Amino acid sequence: MSAFFQFLAASAxxxxxxxxxxxxxxxxxxxxxxPGVNGRVGLLLVTPLAVTMGPVAGAVFLVAFHSVVHTSxxxxxxxxxxxxxxxxxxxxxxxxxxxxxxxxARAIGATLGSSVVGGxxxxxxxLTLAPVALGAARYFGAPETAAMSLMGLLAIxxxxxxxxxxxxxxxxxGVIIAAIGLDAFSGYPRFTFGTTALWDGIxxxxxxxGLFVVPELAVRxxxxxRGLKDGASLGAxxxxxxxxxxxxxxxxxxxxxxxxxxxxxxxxxxxAVWIAYGHAxxxxxxxxxxxxxxxxxxxxxxxxxxxKEGGALAPxxxxxVPSSSGMGILLAAFxxxxxxxxxxxxxxxxxxxxxxxxTNIGSNLLAAPICILLAPAMARFASIRGEAVAPMALAxxxxxxxxxxxxxxxxxxxxxxxxxxxxxxxAHLPRAPLLLGFILAPALESGVVxxxxxxxxxxxxxxxxxxxxxxxxxxAAYALWSRSRPRAVAPKAPDAPTRWLPxxxxxxxxxxxxxxxxxxxxxxxxxxxxxxxxxxxxxxxGVCAWRLWRGRGQARKAFEGYDLLVLGLxxxxxxxxxxxxxxVAAALFAFATLASRAKLxxxxxxxxxxGLGGLIWCLERLGQ
Amino acid sequence: xxxxxxFAAGAxxxxxxxxxxxxxxxxxxxxxxxxxxxxxxxxxxxxxxxTKKFGQxxxxxxxxxxxxxxxxxxxxxxxxxxxxxxxxxxGLLYGALLHDxxxxxSLDKIQWLGSLNxxxxxxxxxxxxxxxxxxxxxxxxxxxxxxxxxxSQSSYYECRILDHLTDANVRIVPGFRGGTRNLALISxxxxxxxxxxxxxxxxxxxxxxxxxxxxxxxxxxGLSAEKGSQAPTxxxxxxxxxxxxxxxxxxxxxxxxxxxxxPPGTPPDLVAQWRERFAAVSADPAFITEANAAGFRLEPxxxxxxxxxxxxxxxxxxxxxxxxxxxxxxxxxxxxxx
Numbered sequence: 001m002s003a004f005f006q007f008l009a010a011s012a013x014x015x016x017x018x019x020x021x022x023x024x025x026x027x028x029x030x031x032x033x034x035p036g037v038n039g040r041v042g043l044l045l046v047t048p049l050a051v052t053m054g055p056v057a058g059a060v061f062l063v064a065f066h067s068v069v070h071t072s073x074x075x076x077x078x079x080x081x082x083x084x085x086x087x088x089x090x091x092x093x094x095x096x097x098x099x100x101x102x103x104x105a106r107a108i109g110a111t112l113g114s115s116v117v118g119g120x121x122x123x124x125x126x127l128t129l130a131p132v133a134l135g136a137a138r139y140f141g142a143p144e145t146a147a148m149s150l151m152g153l154l155a156i157x158x159x160x161x162x163x164x165x166x167x168x169x170x171x172x173x174g175v176i177i178a179a180i181g182l183d184a185f186s187g188y189p190r191f192t193f194g195t196t197a198l199w200d201g202i203x204x205x206x207x208x209x210g211l212f213v214v215p216e217l218a219v220r221x222x223x224x225x226r227g228l229k230d231g232a233s234l235g236a237x238x239x240x241x242x243x244x245x246x247x248x249x250x251x252x253x254x255x256x257x258x259x260x261x262x263x264x265x266x267x268x269x270x271x272a273v274w275i276a277y278g279h280a281x282x283x284x285x286x287x288x289x290x291x292x293x294x295x296x297x298x299x300x301x302x303x304x305x306x307x308k309e310g311g312a313l314a315p316x317x318x319x320x321v322p323s324s325s326g327m328g329i330l331l332a333a334f335x336x337x338x339x340x341x342x343x344x345x346x347x348x349x350x351x352x353x354x355x356x357x358x359t360n361i362g363s364n365l366l367a368a369p370i371c372i373l374l375a376p377a378m379a380r381f382a383s384i385r386g387e388a389v390a391p392m393a394l395a396x397x398x399x400x401x402x403x404x405x406x407x408x409x410x411x412x413x414x415x416x417x418x419x420x421x422x423x424x425x426x427a428h429l430p431r432a433p434l435l436l437g438f439i440l441a442p443a444l445e446s447g448v449v450x451x452x453x454x455x456x457x458x459x460x461x462x463x464x465x466x467x468x469x470x471x472x473x474x475x476a477a478y479a480l481w482s483r484s485r486p487r488a489v490a491p492k493a494p495d496a497p498t499r500w501l502p503x504x505x506x507x508x509x510x511x512x513x514x515x516x517x518x519x520x521x522x523x524x525x526x527x528x529x530x531x532x533x534x535x536x537x538x539x540x541x542g543v544c545a546w547r548l549w550r551g552r553g554q555a556r557k558a559f560e561g562y563d564l565l566v567l568g569l570x571x572x573x574x575x576x577x578x579x580x581x582x583x584v585a586a587a588l589f590a591f592a593t594l595a596s597r598a599k600l601x602x603x604x605x606x607x608x609x610x611g612l613g614g615l616i617w618c619l620e621r622l623g624q
Numbered sequence: 625x626x627x628x629x630x631f632a633a634g635a636x637x638x639x640x641x642x643x644x645x646x647x648x649x650x651x652x653x654x655x656x657x658x659x660x661x662x663x664x665x666x667x668x669x670x671x672x673x674x675t676k677k678f679g680q681x682x683x684x685x686x687x688x689x690x691x692x693x694x695x696x697x698x699x700x701x702x703x704x705x706x707x708x709x710x711x712x713x714x715g716l717l718y719g720a721l722l723h724d725x726x727x728x729x730s731l732d733k734i735q736w737l738g739s740l741n742x743x744x745x746x747x748x749x750x751x752x753x754x755x756x757x758x759x760x761x762x763x764x765x766x767x768x769x770x771x772x773x774x775x776s777q778s779s780y781y782e783c784r785i786l787d788h789l790t791d792a793n794v795r796i797v798p799g800f801r802g803g804t805r806n807l808a809l810i811s812x813x814x815x816x817x818x819x820x821x822x823x824x825x826x827x828x829x830x831x832x833x834x835x836x837x838x839x840x841x842x843x844x845x846g847l848s849a850e851k852g853s854q855a856p857t858x859x860x861x862x863x864x865x866x867x868x869x870x871x872x873x874x875x876x877x878x879x880x881x882x883x884x885x886x887p888p889g890t891p892p893d894l895v896a897q898w899r900e901r902f903a904a905v906s907a908d909p910a911f912i913t914e915a916n917a918a919g920f921r922l923e924p925x926x927x928x929x930x931x932x933x934x935x936x937x938x939x940x941x942x943x944x945x946x947x948x949x950x951x952x953x954x955x956x957x958x959x960x961x962x
Contacts (some may be wrong), residue, residue: 043660141811141813184799185775196689199691199776321806321810321826326662332660332661332665405689406685455799
């Protein structure tokens with residue numbers, strides 16, 4: 001630590017550093033709350049400001065900014081049920097369920113508490129690793145990445161909501177969707193339909209929008225209870241904050257998981273949160289069933305999300321190598337500031353590493369009181385009528401997806417995944433396993449193929465791989481054992497089949513079959529994992545179909561139904577956005593739905609629509 | 625009563641009030657890489673200096689999908705009115721020679737303004753590999769694990785060319801993008817890598833890592849002899865009928881570096897005007913200072929020279945260069961290729 005104080009004394013005044021920490025934290029929280037401005041885009045926006053602060057204060061500002069951008073990022077998603085990325089989608093499953101029960105303040109409190117603890121644990125791991133970084137790096141390569149991904153996939157059963165066959169079937173579809181694009185090892189174009197736009201695969205934001213945002217917001221709002229059971233008071237936020245500490249072992253485990261995933265190259269926040277969420281569902285008992293507002297379902301992904309930042313800083317600072325695109329931008333910004341990172345820094349300037357670790361801790365600790373004070377006001381959003389919020393949130397979700405990858409292709413992807421999402425929800429099939437397969441399959445595939453090419457089968461006997469797989473098996477066994485005990489994890493009752501189930505099974509099975517046939521001519525590296533997934537998925541679809549046939553005499557539940565007018569207008573908005581700017585299309589959509597469904601006066605609807613359009617227009621240009 | 629006209633006017637005024645006013649005739653710079661990548665950084669510096677020098681507002685957008693091919697497609701389809709400039713990577717050249725999809729084979733039709741810097745590409749080995757010089761790879765019993773980029777990236781093409789032209793015993797492992805290549809070397813998974821000198825700096829900083837081969841004839845600047853500044857070029861070890869053609873291709877690729885152009889069909893007067901502007905910004909001391917501070921060594925090439933090089937390579941592509949590259953790509957590990 002003496003190196004830290006010597007460095008600080010020589011480089012910048014404590015006042016400058018504290019100011020940079022505070023401004024960076026505030027800017028990060030604002031960026032997190034802004035739809036479409038994630039860590040990457042946010043860093044691009046604030047780098048010019050950092051340059052004016054000088055190297056050390058500028059670096060502190062950027063790290064503080066990036067450390068807390070996820071802390072506030074999940075809040076709008078929890079309140080509106082609108083995740084704009086795969087990272088937020090895990091938190092939203094139980095977070096939005098809490099909001100719908102009127103517990104939004106408690107959910108936000110839990111989000112903040114777990115974010116702070118996760119962020120601090122991630123930073124402590126960073127500081128601990130500093131002296132042994134190079135040695136540690138040798139124990140984490142492609143085989144360990146594959147093992148971690150496999151561990152995450154074992155959570156499918158926990159995410160399947162009582163229908164393992166249904167969960168496996170949709171998870172297989174997720175693996176197939178993830179396979180779309182050029183195979184990195186052979187260059188074989190998988191399901192690209194001859195278009196370059198699909199070479200890099202499917203935009204995750206479009207998948208999340210289609211699977212979660214559209215089906216949740218296109219339902220008729222009358223039967224959905226909204227309100228504020230917990231009153232959105234500071235006390236309720238604090239209660240949620242403190243409640244996280246009663247899950248201290250889950251916090252510790254998922255924080256460590258998040259930090260480890262952060263260090264791994266090619267994995268990212270979305271992988272970290274889904275592994276953590278699956279882990280919580282497998283291991284943490286909950287009185288409230290998962291998916292219906294279990295607080296552990298909020299704590300686990302949020303802790304992992306913030307802990308990932310400390311983990312990801314390790315390879316960036318120690319080796320000068322980014323493990324994610326966000327860290328790539330951070331390193332580029334460091335370069336602009338004239339800050340040199342890399343292996344030599346550990347010898348020549350260890351104080352800088354300590355400063356960055358402490359900045360990570362400081363910004364998380366600073367973010368907590370700020371967010372707690374603002375949380376009651378934010379939680380009151382949840383009391384706004386669903387009919388009024390839904391169109392604005394739907395338009396914001398589409399705009400956020402478009403900001404990550406502008407173009408008609410993204411709109412087409414949102415349309416396709418909306419159809420899949422609407423059908424799966426109407427059929428009462430779980431959607432989270434699809435996202436899990438989509439997020440984890442690329443890391444599993446590249447990890448396995450690289451391991452086989454470099455080390456052969458011996459890769460899977462490495463101590464790290466064996467340890468991770470043993471832990472994964474232990475967790476799975478514990479989950480099975482705990483379910484058989486009374487007072488263990490509260491099981492979610494399987495959803496009754498609806499009239500849409502045969503159509504959903506038919507669609508997924510057809511897609512899997514077509515994929516399998518198409519893969520027959522692909523090279524070995526390009527076909528192995530997706531073909532295996534398609535075969536498993538088809539088997540699971542067969543089981544689902546058999547169960548359906550066996551229970552054919554039973555009455556099937558009618559789905560409460562979507563608001564067809566909203567869906568029609570939404571489709572029109574997507575079409576219009578492909579012809580003109582999304583800001584105009586979103587404003588027109590918001591005006592039409594607010595006037596027709598929320599029954600707002602034309603003037604109020606027009607004002608709200610113009611505000612939304614103007615905001616989207618500005619956000620589109622902010623990134624330029 | 626709210627009419628459509630009042631609604632449209634309201635929408636417009638709200639947008640105008642909540643954000644900066646619309647500006648006339650902005651220049652749109654289309655960057656063929658993701659935000660934060662080296663090309664993105666230098667392109668944004670260039671954008672700032674265009675505005676500073678000529679007072680023209682600039683809008684920047686990234687289109688890094690399909691390794692920059694989508695950006696090339698968009699540039700080719702853009703209106704040739706002098707208001708769109710593409711900042712592309714010459715990695716597209718290899719794909720264009722093989723006639724892959726993506727519209728990148730219109731590279732020779734784009735009106736190039738010039739290139740900002742050279743792309744020094746080298747083969748780096750780690751200390752753990754035990755390899756001291758390139759000759760150690762010839763006749764080596766155990767293949768050297770050579771980490772390469774995804775199959776549409778320059779790094780992968782050059783890995784295949786190395787394998788095709790020399791007797792080095794290497795096992796090509798593709799699919800590593802960006803920082804993952806460096807991490808694979810640091811963690812010991814990979815033993816060697818081909819890439820740009822700038823991009824591989826973190827790997828080269830590791831104790832014992834060194835350059836053992838230059839993939840083109842450009843000198844390695846700013847490094848000690850211990851780190852391989854005097855490493856031989858591939859010419860010394862290349863053999864077979866495709867050697868001359870493919871070495872020429874790699875040299876051209878390296879000298880083109882980061883290329884900037886206007887859409888095909890841009891009127892000659894606009895092309896001439898923009899070439900002058902590009903040359904003026906490239907020579908501006910303020911731009912050079914900022915680029916150097918961000919780690920870029922500027923070595924500009926005029927637009928006419930870029931057009932001439934690309935026309936030469938692509939016009940003979942079907943019969944000579946493309947065919948030779950095609951043979952290199954068909955060459956698999958361990959097979960007799962030459």
